[in-house]
Every structure is written in C-alpha cells, then in structure tokens.
Amino acid sequence: MSKERIKIIVTNWENGHVNTCDVDWLIEQAERVQELKNVNRVLKKANDGSERGKERLRKWVDELEMENERYREALESLVKQETLEKDIKTGKTAISYNGMIALKGLGIFDDGEYVVYGDDEIIESGLESESNE
Numbered sequence: 628m629s630k631e632r633i634k635i636i637v638t639n640w641e642n643g644h645v646n647t648c649d650v651d652w653l654i655e656q657a658e659r660v661q662e663l664k665n666v667n668r669v670l671k672k673a674n675d676g677s678e679r680g681k682e683r684l685r686k687w688v689d690e691l692e693m694e695n696e697r698y699r700e701a702l703e704s705l706v707k708q709e710t711l712e713k714d715i716k717t718g719k720t721a722i723s724y725n726g727m728i729a730l731k732g733l734g735i736f737d738d739g740e741y742v743v744y745g746d747d748e749i750i751e752s753g754l755e756s757e758s759n760e
Contacts, residue, residue, distance in 0.1 A: 709729065719741055722742070724745040
C-alpha cells in the first residue's frame with residue numbers, strides 16, 4: 628500500500644497537485660525511516676558487542692580446554708607414579724591413596740580393579756620390617 632501511495636503522490640506532484648495529507652504522510656514516513664535507522668544502528672552495535680563477547684568466550688573455552696588437558700596429563704602421570712604391582716592377596720592392581728585420588732579425578736576409579744594402600748598401611752609395613760630386624 629505504501630508503494631502505491633507514493634506512486635500516487637509522485638503522479639500528483641508531477642501534475643502540480645499537492646495535497647497536505649500526502650505531505651503529512653511523507654513527513655511521517657521520513658520520521659519513521661529515521662527511527663528505523665537509529666534502531667538498526669543500535670542493533671548493529673549490540674551485535675558487534677555480542678560477537679566480541681562470543682569471541683572472548685571462545686578464547687576462554689579454548690584456554691580452559693588446554694588447562695583441563697594439562698590437569699588430565701598431570702593426573703595420568705600421577706597414576707603411573709602411584710600404581711604399584713598386582714596385590715598378591717586380591718589380584719587387584721595396588722595403588723597408593725594419591726593414585727586413587729588421581730583416578731577419581733580422571734573419573735575412572737573402580738573398586739573392583741584397584742586395592743588402595745594408604746599411609747597407615749605403609750607405616751605399619753615399615754614398622755613390621757623394622758621390628759623384625
């Protein structure tokens with residue numbers, strides 16, 4: 628309807644007919660265009676800010692993923708250091724308390740596979756060997 632009205636107004640203008648209602652309508656349309664340009668400018672700024680925010684979040688996620696990988700590698704290294712041999716009594720893999728904590732941190736600790744030796748057992752074993760001497 629707007630395009631049709633503009634054509635009519637242009638035709639009337641070319642024929643020398645100026646209607647005050649048409650002029651008022653054109654002014655309203657010009658004001659509306661200005662409002663929409665302002666809204667568009669605000670939305671573009673918001674979008675630019677959003678894109679910058681997304682990029683910051685992507686960078687942060689990448690940094691956290693790298694940090695997570697370093698922690699995972701450290702936990703895996705700790706598991707290797709803290710894993711002992713097979714326990715003769717249970718047939719399970721013997722692991723220190725710290726090794727158990729590392730396995731739990733990796734989300735792979737299973738009571739059915741590991742027997743945990745804590746500080747108390749090590750101290751008792753050390754005391755037994757000292758008393759036998």
